[in-house]
Amino acid sequence: xxxxxxxxxxxxxxxxxxxxxxxxxxxxxxxxxxxxxxxxxxxxxxxxxxxxxxxxxxxxxxxxxxxxxxxxxxxxxxxxxxxxxxxxxxxxxxxxxxxxxxxxxxxxxxxxxxxxxxxxxxxxxxxxxxxxxxxxxxxxxxxxxxxxxxxxxxxxxxxxxxxxxxxxxxxxxxxxxxxxxxxxxxxxxxxxxxxxxxxxxxxxxxxxxxxxxxxxxxxxxxxxxxxxxxxxxxxxxxxxxxxxxxxxxxxxxxxxxxxxxxxxxxxxxxxxxxxxxxxxxxxxxxxxxxxxxxxxxxxxxxxxxxxxxxxxxxxxxxxxxxxxxxxxxxxxxxxxxxxxxxxxxxxxxxxxxxxxxxxxxxxxxxxxxxxxxxxxxxxxxxxxxxxxxxxxxxxxxxxxxxxxxxxxxxxxxxxxxxxxxxxxxxxxxxxxxxxxxxxxxxxxxxxxxxxxxxxxxxxxxxxxxxxxxxxxxxxxxxxxxxxxxxxxxxxxxxxxxxxxxxxxxxxxxxxxxxxxxxxxxxxxxxxxxxxxxxxxxxxxxx
Amino acid sequence: xxxxxxxxxxxxxxxxxxxxxxxxxxxxxxxxxxxxxxxxxxxxxxxxxxxxxxxxxxxxxxxxxxxxxxxxxxxxxxxxxxxxxxxxxxxxxxxxxxxxxxxxxxxxxxxxxxxxxxxxxxxxxxxxxxxxxxx
Numbered sequence: 001x002x003x004x005x006x007x008x009x010x011x012x013x014x015x016x017x018x019x020x021x022x023x024x025x026x027x028x029x030x031x032x033x034x035x036x037x038x039x040x041x042x043x044x045x046x047x048x049x050x051x052x053x054x055x056x057x058x059x060x061x062x063x064x065x066x067x068x069x070x071x072x073x074x075x076x077x078x079x080x081x082x083x084x085x086x087x088x089x090x091x092x093x094x095x096x097x098x099x100x101x102x103x104x105x106x107x108x109x110x111x112x113x114x115x116x117x118x119x120x121x122x123x124x125x126x127x128x129x130x131x132x133x134x135x136x137x138x139x140x141x142x143x144x145x146x147x148x149x150x151x152x153x154x155x156x157x158x159x160x161x162x163x164x165x166x167x168x169x170x171x172x173x174x175x176x177x178x179x180x181x182x183x184x185x186x187x188x189x190x191x192x193x194x195x196x197x198x199x200x201x202x203x204x205x206x207x208x209x210x211x212x213x214x215x216x217x218x219x220x221x222x223x224x225x226x227x228x229x230x231x232x233x234x235x236x237x238x239x240x241x242x243x244x245x246x247x248x249x250x251x252x253x254x255x256x257x258x259x260x261x262x263x264x265x266x267x268x269x270x271x272x273x274x275x276x277x278x279x280x281x282x283x284x285x286x287x288x289x290x291x292x293x294x295x296x297x298x299x300x301x302x303x304x305x306x307x308x309x310x311x312x313x314x315x316x317x318x319x320x321x322x323x324x325x326x327x328x329x330x331x332x333x334x335x336x337x338x339x340x341x342x343x344x345x346x347x348x349x350x351x352x353x354x355x356x357x358x359x360x361x362x363x364x365x366x367x368x369x370x371x372x373x374x375x376x377x378x379x380x381x382x383x384x385x386x387x388x389x390x391x392x393x394x395x396x397x398x399x400x401x402x403x404x405x406x407x408x409x410x411x412x413x414x415x416x417x418x419x420x421x422x423x424x425x426x427x428x429x430x431x432x433x434x435x436x437x438x439x440x441x442x443x444x445x446x447x448x449x450x451x452x453x454x455x456x457x458x459x460x461x462x463x464x465x466x467x468x469x470x471x472x473x474x475x476x477x478x479x480x481x482x483x484x485x486x487x488x489x490x491x492x493x494x495x496x497x498x499x500x501x502x503x504x505x506x507x508x509x510x511x512x513x514x515x516x517x518x519x520x521x522x523x524x525x526x527x528x529x530x531x532x533x534x535x536x537x538x539x540x541x542x
Numbered sequence: 543x544x545x546x547x548x549x550x551x552x553x554x555x556x557x558x559x560x561x562x563x564x565x566x567x568x569x570x571x572x573x574x575x576x577x578x579x580x581x582x583x584x585x586x587x588x589x590x591x592x593x594x595x596x597x598x599x600x601x602x603x604x605x606x607x608x609x610x611x612x613x614x615x616x617x618x619x620x621x622x623x624x625x626x627x628x629x630x631x632x633x634x635x636x637x638x639x640x641x642x643x644x645x646x647x648x649x650x651x652x653x654x655x656x657x658x659x660x661x662x663x664x665x666x667x668x669x670x671x672x673x674x675x676x677x
Contacts, residue, residue: 053643056631056637057637058634059634060634061634063632063633063634064576064629064632068629071579072576075580075629337651338646338647338648338650338651340643340644341641341642375631375632376631376640376641377624377628377631380627380640384609385608385609385662385666386659387662388606388626388627389564389603390658393654393658393659394658394659395640396641396642396654396655397642397652397655398651398655
């Protein structure tokens with residue numbers, strides 16, 4: 001179609017889960033792929049390969065260096081930050097992103113990454129396939145995604161179970177053996193089976209979580225050692241992150257990876273194809289150009305949206321973007337009172353639950369974690385009313401019996417916009433977000449139902465343990481260049497991810513999702529990127 | 543003594559009192575130094591803890607606000623106490639204050655925290671009054 005002697009068949013911007021998921025089918029099809037990425041790397045040594053319990057009780061008094069960092073920035077602002085965002089080992093993941101895009105945010109926390117592997121370095125590893133109901137608003141049906149879900153699951157390795165009440169709505173791909181449950185989570189799951197019909201009255205379904213965590217050695221990655229330190233990273237590579245696939249790609253002769261390359265902007269070439277202005281992120285000016293017939297954008301929802309809006313000259317227009325409204329709960333399982341802290345365990349999702357409203361139109365989705373993987377002082381700081389000695393005594397006694405849950409509702413409950421502007425030749429991205437008025441009522445309803453369901457399962461809600469999360473605090477952004485069936489939006493892409501008005505430019509990351517259901521979107525982003533990559537390989541190779 | 547060294551001495555005394563309050567014993571010099579390092583340059587102001595709280599840190603309990611902090615000093619106190627708690631938990635001398643490695647009976651588990659809880663409930667009216675000292 002385009003007959004220009006380009007050096008590469010295709011250029012991919014970004015090395016996160018979407019970038020590598022698109023690159024793999026393209027490289028497998030024999031195409032020459034160039035990936036441009038800033039590719040920030042960890043700044044210091046990773047954490048030691050030992051269990052949290054052993055680390056906390058080690059006698060040389062150096063545990064704080066691992067848990068908080070040499071400069072103690074891991075302390076952060078305890079009151080309002082998700083713990084994983086304060087972990088010193090991952091400070092580099094979000095470094096420079098805001099400055100590179102000139103980002104300001106109001107009512108929402110903006111998040112993105114210039115790191116190799118992107119935000120997958122700090123994700124929760126929850127992998128839940130969208131079913132047909134979750135795909136409401138998508139221009140594709142679930143059957144279009146099924147082969148890609150299967151391919152991604154086989155590639156990244158997902159542990160979980162396919163025989164519980166929730167599994168039918170989480171996809172039917174291959175699974176590795178499930179991770180062992182924390183005793184408190186085991187109690188919940190056992191009771192959920194026994195009280196299935198009663199729970200259905202609340203629209204509540206509980207099952208094992210599915211995690212991109214391997215439970216047996218494979219592909220140079222080691223099986224999870226249950227050290228409870230998931231929050232501080234995984235030195236054995238048991239938890240999937242996109243940089244693992246990046247290593248695989250870099251070993252392929254037809255794949256070229258260039259780091260320290262921030263794409264400032266791209267423009268259409270008169271003869272076809274695109275010219276990318278590339279340079280270090282901190283300079284704000286391009287130092288070289290790269291030309292390509294096909295361009296794949298996987299720079300993260302905010303980055304991709306900014307690049308597309310800029311290329312379309314849609315400056316100073318507020319454009320829609322999606323964020324996942326979230327809430328958090330804390331419970332104790334009294335039957336576990338008196339148990340000692342587990343020496344070994346898994347700190348990411350143990351269980352998952354779905355909560356339907358009365359009409360079964362609106363499904364909230366949550367994941368349950370064992371609280372032992374968190375710092376007790378962090379939990380104590382969130383207990384209202386009580387003083388530090390009382391709160392720490394409560395947590396010390398209850399933490400082994402404690403579970404925390406997050407819960408998401410569809411993106412329809414948030415109203416968010418991004419605006420791209422230029423000031424003195426510098427791009428500025430403004431993000432504004434707020435919960436809709438309906439969210440408060442939905443939050444209260446979910447809180448009430450989850451508490452009732454958990455009571456049925458023998459778990460008590462902790463006073464003050466239910467709270468709304470700040471919008472964007474979990475990084476679930478989407479929809480800045482959504483796939484739609486019609487072209488009635490200023491910025492959109494078709495079902496194949498190709499941006500309308502920018503033929504040859506494909507959006508493959510969260511930006512392409514037109515709606516977020518209650519489920520965590522990462523698995524669907526990977527599957528959609530894989531699907532678009534396969535389609536693109538067919539288009540280019542003819 | 544210059545103003546800045548006076549200020550440093552004051553902050554040092556306050557952080558020592560807060561760590562003592564969290565740990566229920568005097569902190570090691572290393573932990574105290576760490577807590578001072580944790581204070582950013584923009585946050586190196588003394589809260590102005592009353593003398594009784596410096597002399598006997600257990601009375602900081604009376605200064606902790608019952609609800610959300612209502613003044614800058616109250617929120618600084620809460621923020622620093624949270625930081626002291628995390629520093630204590632991540633130190634050899636304080637981890638036992640926050641985490642439990644041994645099992646006990648359910649009754650003992652409840653007994654372990656109920657007294658502290660009751661003290662807070664009983665002292666709540668006093669806290670409401672005393673925390674105003676940090677207005």
